[in-house]
Amino acid sequence: MKKNLKKAAVVLSAAGMLAAMAGNAAFAEEEQITLKISHIFVDQNDGQTIGWYRALDEYKEAHPNVTIVEDTADNDAYKTKLKTQLAAGDVPDVFYAWGGGFSSPFVDAGIIENLDAYVENGTINMDAMMPDICNNFYYSDSLYALPLDSFIGVLMCNQELFDTYSLEVPKTMDDLYAVSKVFQENGITPLAMGEKDKWPGLFPFGVIALRYGGVGTTTGLLNGEGSFDQEFVAQSAQELQKLVDEGVFADDCVALTNDEAIEEFKQGRAAMWYSGNWQVGQLSTDSPLAGKLTIVNWPEITGASGDQNAFVGGASACLVASATSEHKQEAIEFMAFMSQHFSDYAYEEGAILPTWNYEGDMELEPYQETLLGLMGGADGFCLAWDTLLDPETADVHSTSLQGIYAKQMTADDYVAAMAAMR
Amino acid sequence: MNKILGNKTAITLFIAPSLILFGGIIFYSIVMSFRYSLLDWNGFGEGVFAGFGNYIKMFQDKVFLRSAANSLLLGVITLFTQLPLALLLALILTSGVKGEGFFRTVFFIPMTLSSVVIGQLWLKIYNPNYGILNSVLGALGLTSLQRNWLGDVNTALLSAFVPIIWQNVGYHMLLFYTSIKSISQEVVEAAKLDGATGLTSAFYIKIPLIKPMIRTCAIFVIIGSMKAFDMIYVLTNGGPVHMTEVPSSLMFSSIFNLNKYGYGSAISIFIVAECILMAVALQKLFRVKDSAI
Numbered sequence: 001m002k003k004n005l006k007k008a009a010v011v012l013s014a015a016g017m018l019a020a021m022a023g024n025a026a027f028a029e030e031e032q033i034t035l036k037i038s039h040i041f042v043d044q045n046d047g048q049t050i051g052w053y054r055a056l057d058e059y060k061e062a063h064p065n066v067t068i069v070e071d072t073a074d075n076d077a078y079k080t081k082l083k084t085q086l087a088a089g090d091v092p093d094v095f096y097a098w099g100g101g102f103s104s105p106f107v108d109a110g111i112i113e114n115l116d117a118y119v120e121n122g123t124i125n126m127d128a129m130m131p132d133i134c135n136n137f138y139y140s141d142s143l144y145a146l147p148l149d150s151f152i153g154v155l156m157c158n159q160e161l162f163d164t165y166s167l168e169v170p171k172t173m174d175d176l177y178a179v180s181k182v183f184q185e186n187g188i189t190p191l192a193m194g195e196k197d198k199w200p201g202l203f204p205f206g207v208i209a210l211r212y213g214g215v216g217t218t219t220g221l222l223n224g225e226g227s228f229d230q231e232f233v234a235q236s237a238q239e240l241q242k243l244v245d246e247g248v249f250a251d252d253c254v255a256l257t258n259d260e261a262i263e264e265f266k267q268g269r270a271a272m273w274y275s276g277n278w279q280v281g282q283l284s285t286d287s288p289l290a291g292k293l294t295i296v297n298w299p300e301i302t303g304a305s306g307d308q309n310a311f312v313g314g315a316s317a318c319l320v321a322s323a324t325s326e327h328k329q330e331a332i333e334f335m336a337f338m339s340q341h342f343s344d345y346a347y348e349e350g351a352i353l354p355t356w357n358y359e360g361d362m363e364l365e366p367y368q369e370t371l372l373g374l375m376g377g378a379d380g381f382c383l384a385w386d387t388l389l390d391p392e393t394a395d396v397h398s399t400s401l402q403g404i405y406a407k408q409m410t411a412d413d414y415v416a417a418m419a420a421m422r
Numbered sequence: 423m424n425k426i427l428g429n430k431t432a433i434t435l436f437i438a439p440s441l442i443l444f445g446g447i448i449f450y451s452i453v454m455s456f457r458y459s460l461l462d463w464n465g466f467g468e469g470v471f472a473g474f475g476n477y478i479k480m481f482q483d484k485v486f487l488r489s490a491a492n493s494l495l496l497g498v499i500t501l502f503t504q505l506p507l508a509l510l511l512a513l514i515l516t517s518g519v520k521g522e523g524f525f526r527t528v529f530f531i532p533m534t535l536s537s538v539v540i541g542q543l544w545l546k547i548y549n550p551n552y553g554i555l556n557s558v559l560g561a562l563g564l565t566s567l568q569r570n571w572l573g574d575v576n577t578a579l580l581s582a583f584v585p586i587i588w589q590n591v592g593y594h595m596l597l598f599y600t601s602i603k604s605i606s607q608e609v610v611e612a613a614k615l616d617g618a619t620g621l622t623s624a625f626y627i628k629i630p631l632i633k634p635m636i637r638t639c640a641i642f643v644i645i646g647s648m649k650a651f652d653m654i655y656v657l658t659n660g661g662p663v664h665m666t667e668v669p670s671s672l673m674f675s676s677i678f679n680l681n682k683y684g685y686g687s688a689i690s691i692f693i694v695a696e697c698i699l700m701a702v703a704l705q706k707l708f709r710v711k712d713s714a715i
Contacts, residue, residue: 083677083681105681253573255572255662399661408662
């Protein structure tokens, strides 16, 4: 028996070698190349990861002459690793990055490739993309990155809790303050917030700034126009301080991480949560909140002169290519392929909002219909401030806001700190 | 044997591996960091030479000064709580209590866990909603003492120090324990015959005899505090509002969050210099004390 098995193994491996040789012969004319790719898709259960690998497998099948070498790390570790790697001059051919302030030093240092020529020669088909989706990837009017996902900030409400206390989902800030009072009296945190991580707290501020200042003014300010000592900035900071003072967030919000805050919301200890739509799919299908979630935009501010139906959001996560790659054309083709197919597949997984025109025939889940509906009627979008600002100003912004959440700083302190930067 | 030890080639050969490792990995990095610290550099492309600009900026930076003060405070607190506690435990364990081996292992367990695990454990202890600390305070009717330990700027720093101190008590206890155990039994017996038991024996026989170990531990503790990082990173990440920042955490965020490589390198050079100075100063201090006796 053993002998037979051995024989079989030998025959099989020989056959395998022959097949492999035949396969190589077929593509002998094509040059074998290797592309080094760095990205953050590590969580195998995440819809984005599933979408990424569906696209990658398809690419590999279509390009047998290209060997893809992946280097991955989780989000925060990735940022640290990437910066160390780039500082040492070891640039992957294609890598995951973020638009706005994150990639601007790469552009200045000439690390990443200007994509204008590839748009011109048709390697990148801008017409197949959602309109204006690349807004955050232009530096001095040149395109440097292709989008991976886009998101919008939404207010997620636990409808069951609202029904229990006969409350309506808030439409205006006054409503928000009113329902918060009722929730507080019943020992429920009105709005979950994990401000230990700093970035979650930028979302409410970001959307309030859009309510007071509007998309155009805010985007202009973040892209370097004028000083932060402006009325709408002060008004937004005051509104945030009021939210904190009125107890809309838990007193301990600066001690909780974002993950812990989500848990508060999932377990019904908090009635609302405001964040990007990344978790909406998972929350509405596979969590204790499935079927109880009402998704709306952040409430309007009566009398404020900005855009009352604008969203925090847009495209930030992106792919960029090395300016020193040995196989630039292939790298850009890979990037365009992945950007487009990731958009389709991760969207089908319910993990993102599409960045390219979706041409698949998937049936949409109700929450996806809701999100698309919200996006359709929007006044405009603007990313959270830390994404667009340079790292140093972004740090002052997020640390000062953390000060407001921790009741250690006032709105005036915030404005003074920001005005000192510009 | 003497022949080999006198042979220069042999000496070079034996020293070479560690010298190369030390020189290549540690010394080279420090020299490079010093070079970077003189640059105004965002980590990509070319840096601009800025002389000692980063160092001047550093000593004018309120956040940095607070971080340095925090690490000094940690050093002092650790020195005066952790070491006495470790010594006390070691003395009790060596005085022949029941279950010596068991307690020795128990006290040492925190040391075997990774800092991240301990950090997570203490995060749960401090959690304002379901943490054991607030629950116990509540059960005792001390609700006025309940607070958001790591989120409140008044308590965050001390709350972050407690796990750091707690974690290493076992380590120092073990060092003290072994050196007390290595005191010759004859000395202890002789003291016993002269009537020195319990406290007298501890204060006049054991503690004086393990002085070198106490010295070593004091240096470990101070240096360890200067470069504290992991626990702070897990517990508070320097927040809220930079209240719990230590030089290492500030260095990390300067380089990796703010793209200020030059400035971060200057902080790292400060940490190296501070540690060396402290070690030298402490050794000098102990020597002066010794000669005084």
